[in-house]
Amino acid sequence: MTVLLQDYALPLSRSDLFIEAAYVGGKWATDTDRMEVTNPATGELIGTVPNFGAKQTSLAVDAATAAQKPWAALTAGYRGAVLREWARLVLEHARDLATIMTAEQGKPIAEARGEVVYAASFLEWFAEEARRIDGEVIQPHASDRRLLVRKEPVGVVAAITPWNFPLAMITRKAGPALAAGCTIVIKPSELTPFSALALAKLGEEAGIPAGVLNVVTGDAAQIGDVLTGDPRIRKFTFTGSTSIGKMLAARCMDTVKRVSLELGGNAPFIVFDDADIDAAVDGAIAAKFRNSGQTCVCTNRFIVQEGIYDEFANRLSERVGKLVVGPGLDGRSDQGPLIDQRAVARVSAHVEDAVGRGATLMTGGTTVCGPGTFFSPTVLRDVPADALLCREETFGPVAGLLKFRDEAEAIAMANDTRSGLASYLFTRDLDRSIRMTEALEYGMVGLNTGVISTEVAPFGGIKESGLGREGSRHGIDDYVELKLVCTAIKTTP
Ligand code: SIN
Numbered sequence: 001m002t003v004l005l006q007d008y009a010l011p012l013s014r015s016d017l018f019i020e021a022a023y024v025g026g027k028w029a030t031d032t033d034r035m036e037v038t039n040p041a042t043g044e045l046i047g048t049v050p051n052f053g054a055k056q057t058s059l060a061v062d063a064a065t066a067a068q069k070p071w072a073a074l075t076a077g078y079r080g081a082v083l084r085e086w087a088r089l090v091l092e093h094a095r096d097l098a099t100i101m102t103a104e105q106g107k108p109i110a111e112a113r114g115e116v117v118y119a120a121s122f123l124e125w126f127a128e129e130a131r132r133i134d135g136e137v138i139q140p141h142a143s144d145r146r147l148l149v150r151k152e153p154v155g156v157v158a159a160i161t162p163w164n165f166p167l168a169m170i171t172r173k174a175g176p177a178l179a180a181g182c183t184i185v186i187k188p189s190e191l192t193p194f195s196a197l198a199l200a201k202l203g204e205e206a207g208i209p210a211g212v213l214n215v216v217t218g219d220a221a222q223i224g225d226v227l228t229g230d231p232r233i234r235k236f237t238f239t240g241s242t243s244i245g246k247m248l249a250a251r252c253m254d255t256v257k258r259v260s261l262e263l264g265g266n267a268p269f270i271v272f273d274d275a276d277i278d279a280a281v282d283g284a285i286a287a288k289f290r291n292s293g294q295t296c297v298c299t300n301r302f303i304v305q306e307g308i309y310d311e312f313a314n315r316l317s318e319r320v321g322k323l324v325v326g327p328g329l330d331g332r333s334d335q336g337p338l339i340d341q342r343a344v345a346r347v348s349a350h351v352e353d354a355v356g357r358g359a360t361l362m363t364g365g366t367t368v369c370g371p372g373t374f375f376s377p378t379v380l381r382d383v384p385a386d387a388l389l390c391r392e393e394t395f396g397p398v399a400g401l402l403k404f405r406d407e408a409e410a411i412a413m414a415n416d417t418r419s420g421l422a423s424y425l426f427t428r429d430l431d432r433s434i435r436m437t438e439a440l441e442y443g444m445v446g447l448n449t450g451v452i453s454t455e456v457a458p459f460g461g462i463k464e465s466g467l468g469r470e471g472s473r474h475g476i477d478d479y480v481e482l483k484l485v486c487t488a489i490k491t492t493p
Pocket residue numbers: 164165239262294295296297453459
């Protein structure tokens with residue numbers, strides 16, 4: 001069978017990676033109640049997945065609970081080997097995974113290939129970390145005591161993952177969970193379930209035992225209720241919007257689950273007069289227009305010093321005006337569609353609001369005709385600080401520029417938000433770079449770069465942008481509990 005993915009059809013070499021069933025307890029589960037998944041570039045139907053409710057989700061929790069202790073009892077080396085094989089299979093099938101991803105999510109196929117590699121990197125990284133989950137032997141507080149701290153898996157994990165990175169946001173959670181000896185129930189976004197299901201298929205082929213990894217598709221509210229409410233789930237992890245994250249985290253408190261959250265940002269991108277302007281413009285394109293502006297770490301506000309402001313605005317606008325917008329599968333587009341019509345409406349509203357408050361439109365600013373949900377890459381200058389663009393996450397391809405005079409003003413503007421995920425800073429002054437990186441209230445700072453994400457470094461935010469860190473050696477911490485063994489001994493025979 002060839003799965004034809006709309007006009008820019010790329011046949012899958014493994015058509016069995018396109019799966020219209022959920023994955024529970026090692027079995028592919030279907031249901032007569034179905035959900036449709038469409039291609040945002042064309043509005044056409046790609047396929048359907050089961051519309052699971054609470055009952056089927058509980059069966060997935062049953063399976064994950066039954067599998068957890070046997071999985072944890074295997075050696076860390078064995079679990080690591082399974083993860084390594086999973087990563088290998090993901091890379092081997094990169095083309096198919098990227099094709100499925102672009103069809104359901106919209107990002108350009110080259111970006112989708114990049115995400116497949118990014119996703120595999122978390123599996124590889126945590127395959128290695130599995131063997132380094134070491135406990136501690138502590139100097140005792142009394143001569144007849146011995147203190148040992150064990151690191152044990154938290155147990156069954158539930159993960160709700162977003163549509164903007166349909167693979168990598170799963171592996172960044174499933175990698176450390178499985179490495180630590182946890183089992184997991186994943187609910188991918190209803191907009192992008194096919195990437196998750198293909199990933200699960202490759203996990204099955206890699207030797208992940210039945211019940212260790214489960215993927216449920218369907219009704220977000222009903223599934224969310226089980227994943228936040230079932231007492232057997234000991235850890236809940238979520239990537240998505242701040243408002244939903246707060247609501248889900250509050251529900252988890254009834255059963256006192258461990259919670260980690262990767263939520264929204266409002267990233268400032270600060271350019272000083274002394275910056276390398278070529279690097280700053282390159283960085284701006286990367287930090288704003290990756291995934292059509294639909295990442296939590298995308299720049300939301302460009303804060304540019306007065307001496308370089310006009311030149312930066314003109315150069316950025318010129319580059320943005322040349323970006324090619326079109327279906328991600330055509331291989332020529334730099335910018336794919338936004339995920340849906342709601343996203344287009346929000347982005348349009350932000351542009352209208354900014355212009356209404358006195359901002360000047362330099363390029364873009366319009367929806368693109370056709371069946372897909374496209375919005376033209378946009379640059380606006382002289383955006384006032386009270387514009388929606390500066391207060392809320394735009395999550396779209398709109399660069400709004402604000403002017404500042406001095407360092408103190410830049411810091412005040414950058415920190416004037418309840419979010420604290422990513423920030424970017426361009427300067428060639430060493431002292432200033434140190435002062436600024438210390439003053440920025442963010443979990444991550446890109447200094448003279450617009451690209452900060454990697455599996456080897458801790459990803460996460462402060463303030464209302466989240467709890468915990470993903471990736472890096474710290475990424476496993478949220479999946480283990482510390483258990484103290486305090487032993488009384490006779491010090492003489
Ligand atoms: C996100 O947008 O949630 C993740 C972005 C990244 O990993 O770079």
